[in-house]
Amino acid sequence: MKILVIEDDKTVGEYVRRGLDEAGYHVDLVGDGDEGLRRASGKGSSYDMMVLDLRLPRLSGIEVLRTLRDRGVGLPVLVLTAQDSVDFKVQALRMGADDYVTKPFAFEELLARVEALGRRPKAIAPPTLKVNGLVLDTGSREVTRDGKRIELTPKEYAVLEYLMRHQGRVMSRTLITEYAWDYHFDPGTNIVDVVITRLRKKIDQAKEPKLIHTVRGVGYVVRT
Amino acid sequence: MESIRGRLTLWYATALILSIAVFAVVLYFARRSATYQDLDRRIQSEADLTAGILAESYRARGTLVEKDTSGRPFLTAEVAAVLEVVPDYLLVTSRDGRLLFASPDARALTFGEFEQLITITQPPTGAGSHTTGRYRVAPNGPTLHYIVRAVPDAGDQFGAIFAGANTRSAELQLEQLVLTILVAFFVGVVPAILVGGWLAGRAMEPVDRMITEVREITDGRSLHRRLAMPMARDELARLAETVNQMMTRLERSFAALRRFTADASHELKTPLTVVRAGVERAITRPGMPQEALAPLEETLQQVNRMTELLDSLLTLARADEGRAELHREPVDMREIVEEAGETGELLAEHAGVGIEIRLPAEPLVLAVDRSRIRQLALNLIENAVKYTPRGGQVSVELAGNDGRVVFTVADTGIGIAPGDLPHVFDRFWRADSARTRTSERAGTGLGLAICKWIAEAHGGTIEVQSRPGRGTTFTVGLPRTETSSH
Numbered sequence: 287m288k289i290l291v292i293e294d295d296k297t298v299g300e301y302v303r304r305g306l307d308e309a310g311y312h313v314d315l316v317g318d319g320d321e322g323l324r325r326a327s328g329k330g331s332s333y334d335m336m337v338l339d340l341r342l343p344r345l346s347g348i349e350v351l352r353t354l355r356d357r358g359v360g361l362p363v364l365v366l367t368a369q370d371s372v373d374f375k376v377q378a379l380r381m382g383a384d385d386y387v388t389k390p391f392a393f394e395e396l397l398a399r400v401e402a403l404g405r406r407p408k409a410i411a412p413p414t415l416k417v418n419g420l421v422l423d424t425g426s427r428e429v430t431r432d433g434k435r436i437e438l439t440p441k442e443y444a445v446l447e448y449l450m451r452h453q454g455r456v457m458s459r460t461l462i463t464e465y466a467w468d469y470h471f472d473p474g475t476n477i478v479d480v481v482i483t484r485l486r487k488k489i490d491q492a493k494e495p496k497l498i499h500t501v502r503g504v505g506y507v508v509r510t
Numbered sequence: 511m512e513s514i515r516g517r518l519t520l521w522y523a524t525a526l527i528l529s530i531a532v533f534a535v536v537l538y539f540a541r542r543s544a545t546y547q548d549l550d551r552r553i554q555s556e557a558d559l560t561a562g563i564l565a566e567s568y569r570a571r572g573t574l575v576e577k578d579t580s581g582r583p584f585l586t587a588e589v590a591a592v593l594e595v596v597p598d599y600l601l602v603t604s605r606d607g608r609l610l611f612a613s614p615d616a617r618a619l620t621f622g623e624f625e626q627l628i629t630i631t632q633p634p635t636g637a638g639s640h641t642t643g644r645y646r647v648a649p650n651g652p653t654l655h656y657i658v659r660a661v662p663d664a665g666d667q668f669g670a671i672f673a674g675a676n677t678r679s680a681e682l683q684l685e686q687l688v689l690t691i692l693v694a695f696f697v698g699v700v701p702a703i704l705v706g707g708w709l710a711g712r713a714m715e716p717v718d719r720m721i722t723e724v725r726e727i728t729d730g731r732s733l734h735r736r737l738a739m740p741m742a743r744d745e746l747a748r749l750a751e752t753v754n755q756m757m758t759r760l761e762r763s764f765a766a767l768r769r770f771t772a773d774a775s776h777e778l779k780t781p782l783t784v785v786r787a788g789v790e791r792a793i794t795r796p797g798m799p800q801e802a803l804a805p806l807e808e809t810l811q812q813v814n815r816m817t818e819l820l821d822s823l824l825t826l827a828r829a830d831e832g833r834a835e836l837h838r839e840p841v842d843m844r845e846i847v848e849e850a851g852e853t854g855e856l857l858a859e860h861a862g863v864g865i866e867i868r869l870p871a872e873p874l875v876l877a878v879d880r881s882r883i884r885q886l887a888l889n890l891i892e893n894a895v896k897y898t899p900r901g902g903q904v905s906v907e908l909a910g911n912d913g914r915v916v917f918t919v920a921d922t923g924i925g926i927a928p929g930d931l932p933h934v935f936d937r938f939w940r941a942d943s944a945r946t947r948t949s950e951r952a953g954t955g956l957g958l959a960i961c962k963w964i965a966e967a968h969g970g971t972i973e974v975q976s977r978p979g980r981g982t983t984f985t986v987g988l989p990r991t992e993t994s995s996h
Contacts, residue, residue, distance in 0.1 A: 301787030503804035
């Protein structure tokens with residue numbers, strides 16, 4: 287799956303490119319609207335999706351979008367915008383954008399929207415996540431360990447799913463909070479710690495090996 | 511008086527009444543003095559006439575005083591007949607003080623009253639001079655203006671002439687005058703005040719119109735409109751012009767604020783995105799040493815806090831302009847509160863606080879902005895847990911009655927001082943003394959301001975009740991009618 291990213295800020299562009307690359311997408315990054323438009327609507331264009339920053343030098347994102355749609359290109363477009371006002375988003379959607387992500391965004395959010403737009407969640411996120419005897423079915427939202435069913439509350443499920451999706455990697459408290467709660471919800475107290483305590487009781491208590499590990503001062507990791 | 515119109519009318523009426531009163535008083539006294547002068551002239555001429563008749567008769571006939579059989583003196587009948595026609599009170603006495611003649615009016619008096627008059631009728635000391643005075647005949651009798659004069663050219667038969675006139679007629683004239691003034695006052699002044707009030711109202715009418723227009727314009731959405739300019743170049747036209755100029759400047763500064771809001775969004779958020787991107791990439795890179803992860807996590811947390819603050823500021827800035835933006839959709843309020851409730855339970859568990867969440871059995875579907883209402887619920891629940899000491903209790907309740915959905919968050923926490931209560935929804939407000947003491951970190955100070963905006967943007971209300979040491983209750987009421995319109 288090929289994605290064209292049009293973003294003039296090199297750091298952000300590179301971040302999106304590498305992130306999507308790691309998630310298994312083929313990504314091309316261009317820095318301005320003219321170039322992006324040429325690539326997306328040119329002959330032999332083989333892109334499956336476009337990630338478009340709305341504020342670009344010379345040709346603005348809105349103009350790129352309008353020209354693209356005028357030329358009859360139906361490529362799904364995910365818009366990146368710093369404007370979180372509703373009317374601005376509505377304007378972008380009217381111009382033919384398929385979805386938007388507001389800056390600054392967590393990469394997880396961008397990825398989720400790209401997956402949704404690309405309509406291929408299965409290839410990116412397997413329906414069943416497994417770590418040792420712990421199995422999480424993202425379709426039925428069922429969790430079992432060694433075949434025994436474990437009942438989880440929605441937040442417990444969300445935290446566990448996030449950690450299992452990135453098994454073996456340290457996920458910081460902030461990243462976990464962002465994923466399981468609203469992006470801007472920052473309760474100050476370490477609510478993640480409370481959820482982890484509960485998860486440990488349900489998953490790791492009296493079982494070996496322990497699957498949830500603490501990384502002091504940072505966050506947690508799920509691994510054997 | 512609440513209005514200029516009322517004050518104008520009051521001043522006008524006072525001035526009118528005062529000037530008419532002064533005029534009436536002056537008129538009355540002038541009229542009074544003229545009336546009494548007339549009276550005095552009348553008795554003077556009566557006395558002079560009598561003296562003349564007596565002198566004339568004396569020159570023609572010599573003696574004028576005869577004596578009756580009992581030796582009592584009286585005025586010769588022919589002369590008496592002439593004096594009979596003189597009006598008012600007329601007495602003529604002899605040199606030894608005995609009465610020679612009394613006019614019909616005088617004769618009508620009682621004996622005692624009559625005797626009194628005679629004692630007054632003493633000839634004045636200097637020849638040709640006279641005395642004047644005022645004399646009340648009896649407690650209820652007539653008051654007389656009188657003159658007493660000598661009779662120099664009639665031999666030595668006469669003592670003095672007393673001429674007096676009743677003041678009653680003069681008093682009657684003055685009473686008439688007072689009555690006329692009073693009638694004129696009421697007939698003239700009352701309509702004049704009414705007309706004055708009406709005129710003042712008419713004069714103020716354009717001002718009222720202007721007030722209405724300005725109010726319509728300044729609701730935040732129609733700043734491009736201007737006041738209609740009156741035709742005349744009067745004070746009101748100048749006022750309208752000034753207001754219009756002011757509105758032009760307001761419009762400009764609002765536009766500048768809008769531009770700033772948009773620019774700030776972009777200029778501040780793009781660098782934040784860059785920072786975030788770098789930190790997130792580094793933090794999720796496999797094999798990063800743990801010493802490096804901790805500061806990265808700290809940075810990420812601060813980036814999020816800054817983003818949150820920025821979002822709150824921009825939201826409130828837009829709300830100030832009246833551009834409240836809500837993405838409404840039908841939502842079962844129970845879902846939102848349940849989800850926020852679970853977070854509340856986690857927070858409460860961490861803080862050692864009990865929490866109870868009561869939801870109605872039936873769905874409560876409202877057309878609301880889901881993420882905003884969620885923010886509202888989370889904010890209130892988080893606050894309640896934060897300011898409730900270990901062992902306390904937090905109750906969250908969602909209830910729907912006829913026209914409203916009521917969301918209540920009550921705690922048994924430290925409470926808010928009565929003096930601080932009116933300010934809890936103010937921006938950046940924090941009761942530094944008490945409310946930050948138990949908190950692990952200070953919030954942005956915008957949470958409750960945002961909550962208030964969210965409730966009001968949905969057409970609802972937010973209220974707070976609190977007693978220090980006992981706890982705080984926040985009540986959010988949302989109108990239910992919105993469901994049908996969306």
